[in-house]
Amino acid sequence: MADVSTLTDPRGYWGDLTSEERGVAGFLAAAVLVLLALMLTGVLNPTYFLFLFGLGGMFGLMSLGLNAQWGYTGLINFSVAAFFGLGAYGAAIMTASNSPIAGDMNPIFGLVLGLILSAIVAIAIGIPTLRLRADYLAIASLGLAEVVRLIILNEGQWTAGSQGLRGIPAFFEGWPVLSTLPETLPQVNIEVIPGRVVTLGFPFWRQLLNVTLVLTFMAGAYLVLRRAHRSPWGRVLRTIRADEDLAKALGKNTYFFKMQSFVLGCLVMALAGVFFAHLQLFVNPGNLDPTTTFYVWVAVILGGAGSNRGALFGGFVVVAIREGPRFIEQLPPAFLTEFPPGFLRDLAFITDDVLFELPSIAISPGPLQLLLVGLLIVLIMRFRPEGMLPPQRELIWPDAVDENVRKRPDSGVREQRGGDGDE
Amino acid sequence: MSESPTEGTATDASTERAAEETPGDDEERSEIVLEVENLRKEFGALVAADDATFDVERGTITGLIGPNGAGKSTIFNLISGFYEPDAGTVRLNGDDVTGIEPYKIANKGLIRTFQTPRKLEGMTVREAMLIGPQRQPGESFHKLFTAPGAVGERERANMADVERILEEFEIDHLARQPATDISGGQMKLVELARAMLAEPEILLLDEPVAGVNPTLANKLADQIRRLHEQGTTFLLIEHDMSFIMSLADPIVVLDQGSVLMEGTPGEVRTDERVADAYLGGGGV
Numbered sequence: 001m002a003d004v005s006t007l008t009d010p011r012g013y014w015g016d017l018t019s020e021e022r023g024v025a026g027f028l029a030a031a032v033l034v035l036l037a038l039m040l041t042g043v044l045n046p047t048y049f050l051f052l053f054g055l056g057g058m059f060g061l062m063s064l065g066l067n068a069q070w071g072y073t074g075l076i077n078f079s080v081a082a083f084f085g086l087g088a089y090g091a092a093i094m095t096a097s098n099s100p101i102a103g104d105m106n107p108i109f110g111l112v113l114g115l116i117l118s119a120i121v122a123i124a125i126g127i128p129t130l131r132l133r134a135d136y137l138a139i140a141s142l143g144l145a146e147v148v149r150l151i152i153l154n155e156g157q158w159t160a161g162s163q164g165l166r167g168i169p170a171f172f173e174g175w176p177v178l179s180t181l182p183e184t185l186p187q188v189n190i191e192v193i194p195g196r197v198v199t200l201g202f203p204f205w206r207q208l209l210n211v212t213l214v215l216t217f218m219a220g221a222y223l224v225l226r227r228a229h230r231s232p233w234g235r236v237l238r239t240i241r242a243d244e245d246l247a248k249a250l251g252k253n254t255y256f257f258k259m260q261s262f263v264l265g266c267l268v269m270a271l272a273g274v275f276f277a278h279l280q281l282f283v284n285p286g287n288l289d290p291t292t293t294f295y296v297w298v299a300v301i302l303g304g305a306g307s308n309r310g311a312l313f314g315g316f317v318v319v320a321i322r323e324g325p326r327f328i329e330q331l332p333p334a335f336l337t338e339f340p341p342g343f344l345r346d347l348a349f350i351t352d353d354v355l356f357e358l359p360s361i362a363i364s365p366g367p368l369q370l371l372l373v374g375l376l377i378v379l380i381m382r383f384r385p386e387g388m389l390p391p392q393r394e395l396i397w398p399d400a401v402d403e404n405v406r407k408r409p410d411s412g413v414r415e416q417r418g419g420d421g422d423e
Numbered sequence: 424m425s426e427s428p429t430e431g432t433a434t435d436a437s438t439e440r441a442a443e444e445t446p447g448d449d450e451e452r453s454e455i456v457l458e459v460e461n462l463r464k465e466f467g468a469l470v471a472a473d474d475a476t477f478d479v480e481r482g483t484i485t486g487l488i489g490p491n492g493a494g495k496s497t498i499f500n501l502i503s504g505f506y507e508p509d510a511g512t513v514r515l516n517g518d519d520v521t522g523i524e525p526y527k528i529a530n531k532g533l534i535r536t537f538q539t540p541r542k543l544e545g546m547t548v549r550e551a552m553l554i555g556p557q558r559q560p561g562e563s564f565h566k567l568f569t570a571p572g573a574v575g576e577r578e579r580a581n582m583a584d585v586e587r588i589l590e591e592f593e594i595d596h597l598a599r600q601p602a603t604d605i606s607g608g609q610m611k612l613v614e615l616a617r618a619m620l621a622e623p624e625i626l627l628l629d630e631p632v633a634g635v636n637p638t639l640a641n642k643l644a645d646q647i648r649r650l651h652e653q654g655t656t657f658l659l660i661e662h663d664m665s666f667i668m669s670l671a672d673p674i675v676v677l678d679q680g681s682v683l684m685e686g687t688p689g690e691v692r693t694d695e696r697v698a699d700a701y702l703g704g705g706g707v
Contacts, residue, residue, distance in 0.1 A: 224568075231574065232553065232561030239543060239554050246541040249503065250621055251529030251557050260564055306545065394547050394599070397561060400578035 018392055024313060031320075042196040044327075050207035052323050054279050057214035058272045060315030062292075063299040064221050064308060065268030071306035072234060073261040074241035075130075076138035079145035080296045083118045083266045085288035087273025089152060089159060090114025092283045097167025100157055107171045111274050118270035121148070122263045130258045137262075145290055153285040164284025170206065171213050171278035182206040214275050218312065221268045225308050228264070230395045237261050238306070238395070295322065298373060302380055304387025313389060321372045325365035456481045456625045456656050457533070462501055462511035464494075464680075471497040473680030474511065479625065484647065484657040486671030488664075488691075490701050494680040495660045496538065499629055503535040504528045516624070530557065532624035538633065538660075540610035543602045548594075548613055551602040552585040553578075555620030584620060592616045592646060608639035615643065619650060626650075628659040632666055644670055668692065676700070 017025070038044035062080055069075040091110030094102045102109075125144050129137040152159045159165070172178035182205035190198045228234050236257050239247040247254050277283050299318040303310025380387065394401075457479040464472040471494045479485045487495050500506040502513050504525035512521045520528050529535075543551040559581065560566050561574035589595040592612050597605055605613070611631055618626055631647070632640040640663070647670060651657060661667040667674065668688040676683040676691060678700040684691070691697055 227567055228564065231567045232559045232578065233564050233567060235546075235550065235554055236562055238545065242543045242545070243541040245505065245525075246537070246543075247554070248505075248525040249529060249535050249537070250554055250617070251526050251534070252554075252562070253524075253526045264564075391545060394550055396550060396553070396582070397575055397578040399575040400582045 020389055020392075024388055028313075040190065040192040040198065042193065042198055046198060046200060047204045047207050050204065050211050051279070052319060054207065054210050054214050054275070055323070056316040056319040057211070057218050058276055058279070058315075059296065059299055059319050060218055060312040061214070061221060061272035061275070062269050062296045063303065063311035063315040063318075064218070064225060065265040065272070066296050066300050067265075067303070067306065067308060067311040068225055068228075068268065069262055069265035071300060071304075071311070072229065072237040072241065073258055074134060075258060075262055075265075076134055077141050077262070077265065078138055078290075078293055079125075079141040079148070080269055081288050081290050081292040082141075082145040082148035083122065083269035084273040084276070084292060085148060085152065085283075085285075086118040086121060087114035087270030088277040088283045088287055089165070089273070090117045090270065091274040091277035092165040092168055093159070095168050095277075096160075096165035096283075098160060098163075099165055100160055106174050107169065107278060110277070114270045114274045114277075115267055118266045118273075119263055122266035123259070126259050126262050130262065131255055145288070145293060149285055149288040149290075152288065159285075162285060164282055164286075166282045168277050168281045168283070170209070170281070171275075172209060178209065182209055210275075210279050213278070217271050217275055221271060222308055222312065225264075225268070229306075229308065231397055233257075233260075234395060241306075295373070298377060300387075302376065302387055304390035306391045307387065307389045310387055310389035310391075314387075318373075321376060322369055325368040325372070454481050455479070456516060457502070457658065458512075458514040458517075459498070459502065460512045460514070462498065462513065463509045464497055464501055464506055465509055470680050472501060472508070472511075475677065475681050476511075477675045477682050477685060479656060479658050481656055482651075482654065483673065484651050484659065484671045486667045486674040486688075487658060487660045487677060488662075488667060488674060489677035489683070492679075493677040493700075495677055496629060497680075498677070499535060499627055499660065502528075503533065503627060529621070532622075533627065534618045534621045534623035534625075535627035536611075536614045536618055536629055536631070538629040540607060540614055542610075546602045547599050548602050548605065549582070549585050549589070549598040551613065552589065552617050552620060553581055555617040556581045556584065557621050581620070588616050588619060591649075593642070608635035608643075611635055611643060612639070612646070615646060619655070623655065625656040625658060628657060628661075630660055630662060632661065632663055640666060 014022070035044065035049065039046045039049060062084055065083070066077060066080055069077050090113035091107065093099050094105045094110035094113050095107050096103055121144070125137075125140055129140045153162055155161070156163075170179075172181075182202050185202075185205045187202075188200040190200070192198070236247060236252050236254075239250075239252070240254050240257060244254050247257075276287070280287075295318050296315075299314030300311050301314070302317060303312070303314030455478045459478070460476050462472050462475045463470070473494070475494070475498055477485075487498065489495055497506065501508045501511075504520070504523055504527070507522045512519055514520065515528065515531050515533055518531065520531060520533075543554075556577075559574075560570060560577050566574055586595065586598070589598055592615070594609060594612055594616070597609060597613070602610075602613070615628070615631065628647075631643055635643065644666060647657060647659075657671075659667070659671065661671075668691075672687055673685055674688055674691045675685045676694075676697050678696075683696055683700055684694055686694070
């Protein structure tokens, strides 16, 4: 809630937050500090961090999209990866150097094609399923994800098949200033710890530009979705989620509303795909791997269904969990050879056999990713089934609510829920 | 229409024609709001509605009673478009609305409530109330961005309506409560209040006082009477005999899917067929 009050009255803003919001804000502040420290001491490469941040933004976008479908309207979409892939391929087909159809065009055309493709597919799958109960969309979308992936894999005359599309330019290629900006920016050396110089050069500026792009996409999507969520339009969607018959009985064309919500969500997912194509500069059918869909679901559930901020938060957390274990390999070798630590070795009952096996189990990043995600799901379901940042405020068009009533810190739903949280 | 016009029907016909031309004007409307004709619905071997025929006249509170399984709720679902009839027609202000989508029927001025109050999770009472008003500009996505001023203006007006109607229903203290945290009776009041925000011509209430304590039931009856005086037509199902007898006139009695009789509360009370139907006898 980036109101003006944030700037003029920071303390009042903090006081207006729920305990959950404060917790998440504190967590984020701590994460920022830790990451800054890691970068300044040279443990974490800033350029690589920006790349990861870009991935986080990408997942955040996909979660925003899914939240607009499931969190608002209750639509169960298991083809997040497919719409992401359509966005990525739409961008790649127009811009890649080996694209069989178009290629080497301005990335703007790729963006447009990606969005159009995903909108068309969303409408095509929505027409037969959105009139039916929610389960049918879930089943159909599960199949759709595979169909889209197989089409991209097999229709090589359009998509270059399993080779993938390469030679995709950066998004700002061909733009007046931005296309050459990374080359012109100077190289910066930062030395916090003597002897460990952190260099910020061309690759860093280039990633920074990418991050700017994803932040722009995120901000745009977030602002549109937030306004929609607080509007009468969003209220109809929330009614459909709670009870579709009631919405119908009150004269709302629920099919049309569900279609709008579905297409809107798919467009935001495609936006994530467009960004990905210009981040990775290469796409192949493997990018439509269905596990992406489930990571995005975890992100939305973690953030709290119906919460835009929660979806963004969830997206970044999921990337941290996915990518975090890789850093275990980069830990100083001394740590690994001394695992388990020396004092454990001295304990008589631990034999050499056990010591030999333990490290290989503990430090392999692949299984650890899955273990952590599994653990996260179990923990959320057990302790916070409503997610970290569930929507807790009334959603009424801003200028329709009395200012003095709105400023009152504890009333309505907030009072109820906030009170529960404190107990 | 093939009858030769006598003096009486000529004026009727002219008012009807006028009603078709200016559907916004209440005074010139036909007297019958809802016409149900030979409505039929079968679920497998069970005939839930068996050629039911009745009319609801403008400005009445029409009661729909009958023993359990008589098909009252089925008829409601058929009228409001939630079920598609196997045969028969439903006319609303003379328009055939048989089998069209529920939301279209609602847009034509027929609003219904449900037997069990529908819960709107995550909304406060006043948010849940704001769904009631029809044709809000804020319900079209593009207007949120192209005409935010109009959206805000309408939302403010709706908000004022919500506050007014909650006060009239004497539940304004609940406005900012979560819609799921109020009692069953209060939910029924909220449902009725919300339905009124849709400005219906005819309101179908499915068991408005089922499971509601007597005090609240009286309050609901008062509200229904008040709204009736303001010009809303009601069709209501109710099992509570004293409630419906004191409120509704005429009363339509259903038995086994078809209309057994129709009359004033006094006539219904003294009719033997009605007593038989309720006591389970007389079924040939």
